[in-house]
Amino acid sequence: MITVLRLDHRLGRDTRITTHVCLTSRAFGADKVILSGERDKHIIESVESVVDNWGGDFQVEYSKNYMSVIREHKRNGFEIIHLTMYGKHVEDVVPRIRDNSRDKLIIVGGSRVPTEVYEEADWNLSVTNQPHSEVAALAICLHYMMDAKELDITYDDCKMRVIPNNEFKEVIKK
Amino acid sequence: MITVLRLDHRLGRDTRITTHVCLTSRAFGADKVILSGERDKHIIESVESVVDNWGGDFQVEYSKNYMSVIREHKRNGFEIIHLTMYGKHVEDVVPRIRDNSRDKLIIVGGSRVPTEVYEEADWNLSVTNQPHSEVAALAICLHYMMDAKELDITYDDCKMRVIPNNEFKEVIKK
Numbered sequence: 001m002i003t004v005l006r007l008d009h010r011l012g013r014d015t016r017i018t019t020h021v022c023l024t025s026r027a028f029g030a031d032k033v034i035l036s037g038e039r040d041k042h043i044i045e046s047v048e049s050v051v052d053n054w055g056g057d058f059q060v061e062y063s064k065n066y067m068s069v070i071r072e073h074k075r076n077g078f079e080i081i082h083l084t085m086y087g088k089h090v091e092d093v094v095p096r097i098r099d100n101s102r103d104k105l106i107i108v109g110g111s112r113v114p115t116e117v118y119e120e121a122d123w124n125l126s127v128t129n130q131p132h133s134e135v136a137a138l139a140i141c142l143h144y145m146m147d148a149k150e151l152d153i154t155y156d157d158c159k160m161r162v163i164p165n166n167e168f169k170e171v172i173k174k
Numbered sequence: 175m176i177t178v179l180r181l182d183h184r185l186g187r188d189t190r191i192t193t194h195v196c197l198t199s200r201a202f203g204a205d206k207v208i209l210s211g212e213r214d215k216h217i218i219e220s221v222e223s224v225v226d227n228w229g230g231d232f233q234v235e236y237s238k239n240y241m242s243v244i245r246e247h248k249r250n251g252f253e254i255i256h257l258t259m260y261g262k263h264v265e266d267v268v269p270r271i272r273d274n275s276r277d278k279l280i281i282v283g284g285s286r287v288p289t290e291v292y293e294e295a296d297w298n299l300s301v302t303n304q305p306h307s308e309v310a311a312l313a314i315c316l317h318y319m320m321d322a323k324e325l326d327i328t329y330d331d332c333k334m335r336v337i338p339n340n341e342f343k344e345v346i347k348k
Protein backbone atom coordinates (compact mmCIF):
# COMPACT_ATOMS: atom_id res chain seq x y z
CA MET A 1 0.00 0.00 0.00
CA ILE A 2 1.41 3.38 -1.04
CA THR A 3 -0.49 6.51 0.03
CA VAL A 4 0.55 10.03 -0.99
CA LEU A 5 -0.26 12.95 1.35
CA ARG A 6 -0.41 16.40 -0.25
CA LEU A 7 0.25 19.08 2.39
CA ASP A 8 -1.54 22.36 2.58
CA HIS A 9 -3.42 22.73 -0.71
CA ARG A 10 -4.56 26.29 -1.44
CA LEU A 11 -7.58 26.92 -3.68
CA GLY A 12 -6.77 28.54 -6.99
CA ARG A 13 -3.01 28.92 -6.56
CA ASP A 14 -2.33 25.18 -6.22
CA THR A 15 -5.11 23.71 -8.36
CA ARG A 16 -3.07 22.48 -11.29
CA ILE A 17 -0.01 21.38 -9.32
CA THR A 18 -2.17 19.42 -6.86
CA THR A 19 -4.07 17.83 -9.76
CA HIS A 20 -0.72 16.79 -11.26
CA VAL A 21 0.34 15.38 -7.87
CA CYS A 22 -2.84 13.26 -7.79
CA LEU A 23 -2.57 11.98 -11.37
CA THR A 24 1.16 11.31 -11.04
CA SER A 25 0.47 9.32 -7.85
CA ARG A 26 -2.05 7.18 -9.74
CA ALA A 27 0.02 6.72 -12.91
CA PHE A 28 3.16 5.81 -10.95
CA GLY A 29 1.58 3.10 -8.83
CA ALA A 30 0.32 4.72 -5.61
CA ASP A 31 -2.99 3.42 -4.24
CA LYS A 32 -4.39 6.59 -2.73
CA VAL A 33 -3.85 10.31 -2.34
CA ILE A 34 -4.97 12.31 0.69
CA LEU A 35 -5.34 16.07 0.15
CA SER A 36 -5.00 18.46 3.07
CA GLY A 37 -5.39 22.23 3.32
CA GLU A 38 -8.36 23.88 1.64
CA ARG A 39 -11.04 21.47 0.45
CA ASP A 40 -11.27 21.46 -3.37
CA LYS A 41 -14.09 19.32 -4.68
CA HIS A 42 -13.21 20.08 -8.32
CA ILE A 43 -9.84 18.34 -8.00
CA ILE A 44 -11.44 15.34 -6.32
CA GLU A 45 -14.08 15.11 -9.06
CA SER A 46 -11.53 15.47 -11.86
CA VAL A 47 -9.30 12.72 -10.43
CA GLU A 48 -12.33 10.43 -9.93
CA SER A 49 -13.29 11.08 -13.54
CA VAL A 50 -9.81 10.00 -14.71
CA VAL A 51 -10.08 6.80 -12.63
CA ASP A 52 -13.55 6.14 -14.08
CA ASN A 53 -12.31 6.49 -17.68
CA TRP A 54 -8.81 5.06 -17.45
CA GLY A 55 -9.39 2.33 -14.85
CA GLY A 56 -8.00 1.03 -11.60
CA ASP A 57 -9.15 1.70 -8.05
CA PHE A 58 -7.02 4.69 -7.11
CA GLN A 59 -8.66 6.65 -4.28
CA VAL A 60 -8.67 10.35 -3.45
CA GLU A 61 -9.60 11.62 0.02
CA TYR A 62 -9.60 14.89 1.90
CA SER A 63 -8.42 15.52 5.46
CA LYS A 64 -8.15 19.00 6.95
CA ASN A 65 -5.38 18.25 9.46
CA TYR A 66 -2.32 16.66 7.92
CA MET A 67 -0.43 16.09 11.19
CA SER A 68 -3.20 13.79 12.40
CA VAL A 69 -3.01 11.90 9.07
CA ILE A 70 0.74 11.44 9.54
CA ARG A 71 0.43 10.29 13.17
CA GLU A 72 -2.43 7.90 12.37
CA HIS A 73 -0.45 6.28 9.55
CA LYS A 74 2.58 6.00 11.82
CA ARG A 75 0.51 4.24 14.48
CA ASN A 76 -0.76 1.88 11.77
CA GLY A 77 2.78 0.84 10.85
CA PHE A 78 3.27 2.92 7.71
CA GLU A 79 6.82 4.03 6.91
CA ILE A 80 6.74 7.83 6.65
CA ILE A 81 8.68 9.33 3.74
CA HIS A 82 8.83 13.11 3.37
CA LEU A 83 10.04 14.47 0.02
CA THR A 84 12.11 17.62 0.44
CA MET A 85 15.00 19.16 -1.48
CA TYR A 86 16.98 19.11 1.80
CA GLY A 87 16.81 15.35 2.30
CA LYS A 88 19.08 12.39 1.63
CA HIS A 89 19.12 11.15 -1.95
CA VAL A 90 16.23 8.78 -2.64
CA GLU A 91 18.33 6.62 -4.97
CA ASP A 92 20.83 5.93 -2.16
CA VAL A 93 18.30 4.60 0.35
CA VAL A 94 15.55 3.18 -1.83
CA PRO A 95 16.53 -0.51 -1.59
CA ARG A 96 16.09 -0.35 2.22
CA ILE A 97 12.65 1.21 1.78
CA ARG A 98 11.38 -0.71 -1.22
CA ASP A 99 12.14 -4.19 -0.01
CA ASN A 100 10.96 -4.08 3.62
CA SER A 101 7.30 -4.80 2.75
CA ARG A 102 5.96 -1.99 4.99
CA ASP A 103 3.12 0.26 3.81
CA LYS A 104 4.33 3.74 2.83
CA LEU A 105 3.05 7.26 3.36
CA ILE A 106 4.82 9.66 0.98
CA ILE A 107 4.46 13.31 2.02
CA VAL A 108 4.61 16.00 -0.66
CA GLY A 109 5.04 19.65 0.53
CA GLY A 110 3.78 22.70 0.66
CA SER A 111 5.84 25.84 0.35
CA ARG A 112 6.60 25.97 4.07
CA VAL A 113 6.74 22.60 5.80
CA PRO A 114 6.90 22.77 9.62
CA THR A 115 9.73 21.11 11.56
CA GLU A 116 7.20 18.63 13.00
CA VAL A 117 6.89 16.94 9.59
CA TYR A 118 10.67 16.45 9.36
CA GLU A 119 10.65 14.99 12.88
CA GLU A 120 7.75 12.59 12.37
CA ALA A 121 9.19 11.28 9.09
CA ASP A 122 11.27 8.10 9.05
CA TRP A 123 12.93 9.48 5.95
CA ASN A 124 13.45 12.98 4.63
CA LEU A 125 14.37 12.30 1.02
CA SER A 126 15.36 14.42 -1.96
CA VAL A 127 15.50 13.97 -5.71
CA THR A 128 18.61 15.99 -6.46
CA ASN A 129 19.17 18.76 -3.89
CA GLN A 130 18.15 21.43 -6.38
CA PRO A 131 14.92 23.44 -6.37
CA HIS A 132 12.49 22.02 -8.95
CA SER A 133 9.04 20.48 -8.57
CA GLU A 134 7.14 18.30 -6.13
CA VAL A 135 5.56 16.59 -9.15
CA ALA A 136 8.95 15.64 -10.60
CA ALA A 137 10.24 14.54 -7.18
CA LEU A 138 7.17 12.37 -6.61
CA ALA A 139 7.47 10.77 -10.06
CA ILE A 140 11.13 9.85 -9.55
CA CYS A 141 10.56 8.64 -5.97
CA LEU A 142 7.68 6.37 -7.04
CA HIS A 143 9.69 5.23 -10.09
CA TYR A 144 12.44 4.02 -7.71
CA MET A 145 10.00 2.57 -5.17
CA MET A 146 8.15 0.64 -7.90
CA ASP A 147 11.46 -0.40 -9.49
CA ALA A 148 10.18 0.94 -12.86
CA LYS A 149 7.33 -1.60 -12.89
CA GLU A 150 4.78 1.25 -12.88
CA LEU A 151 5.63 1.87 -16.54
CA ASP A 152 3.90 -1.37 -17.52
CA ILE A 153 0.71 -1.10 -15.45
CA THR A 154 -2.47 -1.71 -17.43
CA TYR A 155 -6.06 -1.53 -16.19
CA ASP A 156 -8.55 -4.17 -17.35
CA ASP A 157 -11.54 -2.09 -16.24
CA CYS A 158 -10.70 1.01 -18.30
CA LYS A 159 -13.17 2.65 -20.69
CA MET A 160 -10.33 4.12 -22.75
CA ARG A 161 -6.89 2.80 -23.60
CA VAL A 162 -4.00 4.25 -25.61
CA ILE A 163 -2.26 2.13 -28.23
CA PRO A 164 1.34 3.47 -28.05
CA ASN A 165 2.30 4.88 -31.42
CA ASN A 166 5.22 6.87 -32.83
CA GLU A 167 3.14 8.54 -35.57
CA PHE A 168 -0.31 9.58 -34.34
CA LYS A 169 -2.88 9.36 -31.52
CA GLU A 170 -4.63 6.01 -31.21
CA VAL A 171 -7.19 5.51 -28.45
CA ILE A 172 -9.55 2.56 -28.07
CA LYS A 173 -12.89 3.32 -26.42
CA LYS A 174 -14.68 0.32 -25.00
CA MET B 175 23.03 19.67 -25.83
CA ILE B 176 19.50 19.10 -24.52
CA THR B 177 16.93 21.86 -25.07
CA VAL B 178 13.35 21.70 -23.78
CA LEU B 179 10.60 23.52 -25.70
CA ARG B 180 7.47 24.40 -23.72
CA LEU B 181 4.51 24.77 -26.10
CA ASP B 182 1.84 27.39 -25.78
CA HIS B 183 2.28 28.92 -22.33
CA ARG B 184 -0.74 30.89 -21.11
CA LEU B 185 -0.33 33.68 -18.58
CA GLY B 186 -1.84 32.98 -15.19
CA ARG B 187 -3.27 29.53 -15.88
CA ASP B 188 0.09 27.92 -16.70
CA THR B 189 2.43 29.96 -14.50
CA ARG B 190 3.30 27.35 -11.91
CA ILE B 191 3.33 24.35 -14.25
CA THR B 192 5.61 26.16 -16.70
CA THR B 193 7.89 27.24 -13.83
CA HIS B 194 8.09 23.58 -12.75
CA VAL B 195 8.86 22.56 -16.35
CA CYS B 196 11.76 25.06 -16.40
CA LEU B 197 13.21 24.07 -13.01
CA THR B 198 12.80 20.35 -13.73
CA SER B 199 14.63 20.83 -17.04
CA ARG B 200 17.53 22.47 -15.21
CA ALA B 201 17.67 20.02 -12.28
CA PHE B 202 17.51 16.98 -14.58
CA GLY B 203 20.35 18.01 -16.85
CA ALA B 204 18.90 19.99 -19.76
CA ASP B 205 20.94 22.98 -20.98
CA LYS B 206 18.16 25.32 -22.01
CA VAL B 207 14.41 25.85 -22.02
CA ILE B 208 12.55 27.79 -24.72
CA LEU B 209 9.11 29.08 -23.75
CA SER B 210 6.48 29.71 -26.41
CA GLY B 211 2.97 31.13 -26.22
CA GLU B 212 2.34 34.23 -24.12
CA ARG B 213 5.51 36.01 -22.97
CA ASP B 214 5.88 35.80 -19.19
CA LYS B 215 8.82 37.79 -17.89
CA HIS B 216 8.15 36.77 -14.26
CA ILE B 217 8.85 33.11 -15.05
CA ILE B 218 12.03 34.01 -16.92
CA GLU B 219 13.21 36.18 -14.00
CA SER B 220 12.40 33.54 -11.40
CA VAL B 221 14.28 30.83 -13.31
CA GLU B 222 17.27 33.16 -13.80
CA SER B 223 17.22 33.86 -10.07
CA VAL B 224 17.38 30.11 -9.33
CA VAL B 225 20.35 29.75 -11.71
CA ASP B 226 22.05 32.73 -10.05
CA ASN B 227 21.66 31.24 -6.55
CA TRP B 228 22.07 27.54 -7.23
CA GLY B 229 24.61 27.64 -10.07
CA GLY B 230 25.22 26.32 -13.54
CA ASP B 231 24.60 27.99 -16.89
CA PHE B 232 21.06 26.86 -17.66
CA GLN B 233 19.41 29.26 -20.12
CA VAL B 234 15.80 30.35 -20.53
CA GLU B 235 14.56 31.96 -23.75
CA TYR B 236 11.27 33.03 -25.27
CA SER B 237 10.06 32.46 -28.81
CA LYS B 238 6.53 33.29 -29.94
CA ASN B 239 6.27 30.71 -32.74
CA TYR B 240 7.07 27.18 -31.63
CA MET B 241 6.82 25.59 -35.09
CA SER B 242 9.70 27.75 -36.31
CA VAL B 243 11.72 26.71 -33.24
CA ILE B 244 11.09 23.05 -34.06
CA ARG B 245 11.99 23.43 -37.75
CA GLU B 246 15.12 25.45 -36.99
CA HIS B 247 16.37 22.82 -34.53
CA LYS B 248 15.62 20.09 -37.06
CA ARG B 249 17.67 21.90 -39.72
CA ASN B 250 20.49 22.18 -37.18
CA GLY B 251 20.58 18.41 -36.69
CA PHE B 252 18.70 18.16 -33.40
CA GLU B 253 16.74 14.96 -32.78
CA ILE B 254 13.14 16.02 -32.09
CA ILE B 255 11.40 14.24 -29.20
CA HIS B 256 7.77 15.07 -28.44
CA LEU B 257 6.42 13.90 -25.08
CA THR B 258 2.79 12.80 -25.32
CA MET B 259 0.68 10.23 -23.49
CA TYR B 260 -0.09 8.67 -26.91
CA GLY B 261 3.52 7.90 -27.81
CA LYS B 262 5.79 4.86 -27.66
CA HIS B 263 7.26 4.09 -24.25
CA VAL B 264 10.38 6.16 -23.59
CA GLU B 265 12.08 3.31 -21.69
CA ASP B 266 11.81 1.06 -24.76
CA VAL B 267 13.58 3.39 -27.20
CA VAL B 268 15.87 5.42 -24.95
CA PRO B 269 19.11 3.52 -25.69
CA ARG B 270 18.77 4.41 -29.39
CA ILE B 271 18.26 8.07 -28.50
CA ARG B 272 20.70 8.44 -25.62
CA ASP B 273 23.71 6.93 -27.27
CA ASN B 274 23.63 8.49 -30.76
CA SER B 275 25.40 11.72 -29.67
CA ARG B 276 22.91 13.99 -31.46
CA ASP B 277 21.62 17.16 -29.82
CA LYS B 278 18.02 16.83 -28.55
CA LEU B 279 14.97 19.04 -28.60
CA ILE B 280 12.38 17.73 -26.12
CA ILE B 281 8.90 19.16 -26.72
CA VAL B 282 6.50 19.44 -23.79
CA GLY B 283 2.79 20.12 -24.59
CA GLY B 284 0.19 22.15 -24.25
CA SER B 285 -3.35 20.96 -23.82
CA ARG B 286 -4.00 20.68 -27.55
CA VAL B 287 -0.94 19.85 -29.63
CA PRO B 288 -1.47 20.16 -33.41
CA THR B 289 -0.81 17.23 -35.75
CA GLU B 290 2.14 19.15 -37.24
CA VAL B 291 4.12 18.62 -34.03
CA TYR B 292 3.57 14.85 -34.17
CA GLU B 293 4.69 14.87 -37.80
CA GLU B 294 7.84 16.97 -37.34
CA ALA B 295 8.97 14.86 -34.34
CA ASP B 296 11.43 12.02 -34.83
CA TRP B 297 9.92 10.46 -31.74
CA ASN B 298 6.52 10.75 -30.09
CA LEU B 299 7.21 9.28 -26.66
CA SER B 300 5.16 8.56 -23.56
CA VAL B 301 5.87 7.89 -19.91
CA THR B 302 3.13 5.38 -19.20
CA ASN B 303 0.11 5.85 -21.49
CA GLN B 304 -1.95 7.28 -18.64
CA PRO B 305 -2.99 10.91 -18.17
CA HIS B 306 -0.75 12.57 -15.57
CA SER B 307 1.64 15.51 -15.83
CA GLU B 308 4.05 17.02 -18.33
CA VAL B 309 6.38 17.74 -15.39
CA ALA B 310 6.46 14.08 -14.35
CA ALA B 311 6.88 12.93 -17.95
CA LEU B 312 9.76 15.35 -18.51
CA ALA B 313 11.49 14.26 -15.29
CA ILE B 314 11.32 10.56 -16.19
CA CYS B 315 12.34 11.19 -19.82
CA LEU B 316 15.40 13.23 -18.77
CA HIS B 317 16.19 10.66 -16.06
CA TYR B 318 16.41 7.98 -18.77
CA MET B 319 18.24 10.21 -21.24
CA MET B 320 20.84 11.16 -18.61
CA ASP B 321 21.04 7.55 -17.41
CA ALA B 322 20.39 8.75 -13.83
CA LYS B 323 23.61 10.82 -13.83
CA GLU B 324 21.59 14.01 -13.31
CA LEU B 325 21.07 12.96 -9.69
CA ASP B 326 24.74 13.65 -8.94
CA ILE B 327 25.18 17.00 -10.70
CA THR B 328 26.81 19.68 -8.54
CA TYR B 329 27.49 23.30 -9.44
CA ASP B 330 30.80 24.85 -8.38
CA ASP B 331 29.56 28.38 -9.00
CA CYS B 332 26.52 28.18 -6.70
CA LYS B 333 25.84 30.72 -3.94
CA MET B 334 23.81 28.17 -1.96
CA ARG B 335 24.20 24.43 -1.56
CA VAL B 336 22.19 21.82 0.36
CA ILE B 337 23.95 19.30 2.57
CA PRO B 338 21.67 16.23 2.24
CA ASN B 339 20.35 15.30 5.65
CA ASN B 340 17.75 12.90 7.04
CA GLU B 341 16.95 15.03 10.09
CA PHE B 342 16.79 18.73 9.26
CA LYS B 343 17.46 21.45 6.67
CA GLU B 344 21.12 22.28 6.14
CA VAL B 345 22.08 24.91 3.56
CA ILE B 346 25.53 26.43 3.07
CA LYS B 347 25.58 30.01 1.80
CA LYS B 348 28.85 31.08 0.22
